[in-house]
Amino acid sequence: MENVLLEKQGHVSIITINREKALNALSTAVLNDLEEAVNTVEADKDTYCVIITGAGNKSFVAGADIAEMKDKTVEEAAEYGAYGNKIFRQIETLHCPVIAAVNGFALGGGCELSMACDIRIAAENAVFGQPEVGLGITPGFGGTQRLARLVPAGIAKEMIFTARNIKADKALTIGLVNAVVPQEELMATALKMANGICKNAPIAVAQAKKAINAGLQTDMDSAIAIEVKDFSDCFATEDQTYGMECFVNKVKEKEFKN
Numbered sequence: 001m002e003n004v005l006l007e008k009q010g011h012v013s014i015i016t017i018n019r020e021k022a023l024n025a026l027s028t029a030v031l032n033d034l035e036e037a038v039n040t041v042e043a044d045k046d047t048y049c050v051i052i053t054g055a056g057n058k059s060f061v062a063g064a065d066i067a068e069m070k071d072k073t074v075e076e077a078a079e080y081g082a083y084g085n086k087i088f089r090q091i092e093t094l095h096c097p098v099i100a101a102v103n104g105f106a107l108g109g110g111c112e113l114s115m116a117c118d119i120r121i122a123a124e125n126a127v128f129g130q131p132e133v134g135l136g137i138t139p140g141f142g143g144t145q146r147l148a149r150l151v152p153a154g155i156a157k158e159m160i161f162t163a164r165n166i167k168a169d170k171a172l173t174i175g176l177v178n179a180v181v182p183q184e185e186l187m188a189t190a191l192k193m194a195n196g197i198c199k200n201a202p203i204a205v206a207q208a209k210k211a212i213n214a215g216l217q218t219d220m221d222s223a224i225a226i227e228v229k230d231f232s233d234c235f236a237t238e239d240q241t242y243g244m245e246c247f248v249n250k251v252k253e254k255e256f257k258n
């Protein structure tokens, strides 16, 4: 793949959007490669955590490719929007947690890509925004939906209607990101968190992700029923037997086998 790099460190897969000269803007070619990378990770159950980042120091992803988009018809735009959304939803529902390591611009489709991830860690130079209405369009890869679910709806509406970007510290204040770190510490911080996740029982982590995502889309009674099912299903796993035996036998150094 030319536009997306995929590497693995232990149980952590790292996806890097690699189109630095265009600030990692999401052309169709980039989306095709991203889809291939996500398909590969999805098929790899030995991946317990994923990190998505952008090549270079300046930009995570500066959005969908405006030059490529500008002459699209309504039908072509619908196809493009559905394609980006399909990949982002696939990221959101991957079997394991996904961390966005946001280095620089996360605008439009870039902000949307970060929001399809479970956790966002930002470098101090990160800039988030949904500038689409300034281009005569709405956000098209999930921004109107995920931003309003991640931060208070009024803040999401302000960001989308004004098209004004926010810096990392403001993103932290509104809860859009989990942490802000110096740029040179970004990948180390993301990897440390990813490796911390990998130390836990992978099936339990996957079940917890599934329960949180499903529960957010339904009423509390149905959500609790989802939790009860996911919780009890864990009792059919070796990880549950092993994890609890380690506790009662005071074993400190655990290694889950999956």
Ligand code: CAA
Binding pocket: 021, 022, 023, 025, 026, 062, 063, 064, 065, 066, 067, 084, 105, 107, 108, 109, 110, 112, 131, 132, 135, 138, 139, 140, 141, 143
């Ligand atoms: N699409 C295509 N090319 C892009 C791009 C984008 N979204 N963002 C940056 N580039 C290209 C520029 O055209 C430029 O290419 P050339 O060197 O060939 O001229 C190169 O990347 C470097 O960009 P700049 O010279 O503009 O760099 P800068 O530091 O002056 O500005 C920036 C950086 C503020 C991020 C600016 O590039 C910018 O505003 N980019 C567009 C951001 C944007 O509007 N994103 C939303 C896109 S729409 C969308 O994403 C819809 C959706 O929801 C699906």
